[in-house]
Amino acid sequence: MGSFNASLDKGFILVGFSDWPQLELILFIYVLIFYSLTLFGNTTIIVLSHLDLRLHTPMYFFLSHLSFLDLCYTTSTVPQLLINIEGHDQTITYGRCVAQLFSVLALGSTESMLLVVMAFDRYAAVCRPLLYTTIMHPLLCQALAISSWVAGLVNSLIQTGLMMAMPLCRYRLNHFFCEMPVFLKLACKDTAGTEAKMFVARAIILVFPATLILGSYAHIARAVLKVKSISGRRKAFGTCGSHLLVVSMFYGSTIYTYLQPNDSYSENEGKFVALFYTIVTPMLNPLIYTLRNKDVKGALWKVLGRGTDSR
Numbered sequence: 001m002g003s004f005n006a007s008l009d010k011g012f013i014l015v016g017f018s019d020w021p022q023l024e025l026i027l028f029i030y031v032l033i034f035y036s037l038t039l040f041g042n043t044t045i046i047v048l049s050h051l052d053l054r055l056h057t058p059m060y061f062f063l064s065h066l067s068f069l070d071l072c073y074t075t076s077t078v079p080q081l082l083i084n085i086e087g088h089d090q091t092i093t094y095g096r097c098v099a100q101l102f103s104v105l106a107l108g109s110t111e112s113m114l115l116v117v118m119a120f121d122r123y124a125a126v127c128r129p130l131l132y133t134t135i136m137h138p139l140l141c142q143a144l145a146i147s148s149w150v151a152g153l154v155n156s157l158i159q160t161g162l163m164m165a166m167p168l169c170r171y172r173l174n175h176f177f178c179e180m181p182v183f184l185k186l187a188c189k190d191t192a193g194t195e196a197k198m199f200v201a202r203a204i205i206l207v208f209p210a211t212l213i214l215g216s217y218a219h220i221a222r223a224v225l226k227v228k229s230i231s232g233r234r235k236a237f238g239t240c241g242s243h244l245l246v247v248s249m250f251y252g253s254t255i256y257t258y259l260q261p262n263d264s265y266s267e268n269e270g271k272f273v274a275l276f277y278t279i280v281t282p283m284l285n286p287l288i289y290t291l292r293n294k295d296v297k298g299a300l301w302k303v304l305g306r307g308t309d310s311r
Contacts, residue, residue, distance in 0.1 A: 011093045016084040016176040017271065028085045031275075034283045035078045041286030042067035044300070052299035058136040059125070062118045063289060065145050069114065070282035073107040076100055077177040077278045084176055097178040102160045104179060108254065109205045110152025115247055116209040117144045122240050123216040127223045155205045162194050174267040177278075181270060184262045195262055202258045210251045217244060242288045249284070253277040 017027055049055045049064040080100070084090055092100070124135045163180065169188040180198070184191060220240055227233050253276050257265075290296040 011091050011171070012097050012178070013172045014080070014084050014090050014092055014176055014178075015172060015174045016081065016090060018084075018087075018090070019268075024085050024087075028082065031078060031081060031085070031279060034279045035074060035082075038070065038074050038279070038283040041283065042071045045286050045290070045296075046071075048296060048299045048303065051303060052295075054295055055299055058121050058141045059118075060295075061141050062114065062121060062145065065148075066111065066114055066118070066285065069107055069111050070285055073104070073111070074278055074282045076103045076107065081176045092178065098160070098164070101163070101178040101180065101183070102156050104177070105159055106152045106156035108152075109155040110149050111250065112205050112209050112254070113148035113151045114145070115243075115250065116212050117148055118243055119213040119216045119247070120144075122243060123220055126220045126240065151205070155201055158201055159198055162198055166191055166194060175271055175274070177274075179257075179270075179274065181257060181262065181265050182267060185265070185267065191262075199259070206251065206255055206259060210247075210255070213247055213251075245288055246281075246285055249281050250277065253281070 017024055045067040046064045049060045049067075077100070080092065121136060124132050128135060159180065163183055166183070167188040168183075168186045170186045173182050173186070175182040184195060217240065224233055224237060224240075253273055257270060257273055257277075
């Protein structure tokens with residue numbers, strides 16, 4: 001029996017999808033395409049939000065933060081997955097594993113808090129339209145964004161610290177990246193106490209924000225139903241509906257993974273669910289937010305037109 005620190009020299013073996021060799025080529029192509037689309041889509045959102053004055057609003061300020069989060073989140077796992085699928089190297093060093101574990105927890109926790117902030121922004125826009133510019137002052141927007149990042153980092157520090165103190169007996173991770181539920185399977189002794197503390201931390205960072213978001217959207221739905229203009233209702237439901245879809249995908253998959261008891265957690269199922277929230281969701285977010293958004297489409301054509309004129 002050794003501690004987490006004892007694995008400094010050994011590192012870990014990432015099993016990945018080697019149990020299904022017939023799927024590896026398909027997965028490699030699928031992951032590479034989705035990763036490329038994620039990089040392109042989220043980078044485009046960040047660039048447009050910076051360049052176009054029409055997008056200098058709280059909504060797009062937070063959306064650019066979400067896009068940056070998605071870029072970092074998917075980049076923290078996908079390159080390792082592609083290397084793993086190719087079969088060149090299925091090992092990961094202690095330092096890289098801890099860094100990946102910390103970054104995944106930090107970025108996921110930050111996104112959970114940021115989605116609450118974005119829901120508050122939509123609540124202020126729909127339910128308090130006359131006071132919206134006063135409520136969502138640039139200083140408050142910056143403070144809310146910074147608070148989301150700080151909360152995510154603190155949560156990650158706590159949970160990573162608790163996991164590093166656990167004694168481990170095995171160094172074979174049945175996953176494609178270093179993720180917390182899989183690490184709990186490697187423990188040598190009963191970790192009920194540690195798991196209870198970590199469960200409380202996860203519940204705070206997932207369940208509490210999800211409850212706040214549902215509450216804010218209940219108020220939004222009530223306010224929208226009072227709007228007499230059909231076009232006004234469509235615009236409000238279109239803007240808020242896109243955010244609610246992103247919220248459903250994020251919290252549905254993460255709550256399934258992180259809030260189920262360790263005894264009932266299936267490593268094989270967990271790998272495929274993780275593919276969804278590490279690859280699919282970050283790729284879909286830019287599409288969901290911009291597919292029917294005239295402001296973003298206008299900004300994109302403006303930038304493309306400017307680039308054409310400059311030639």
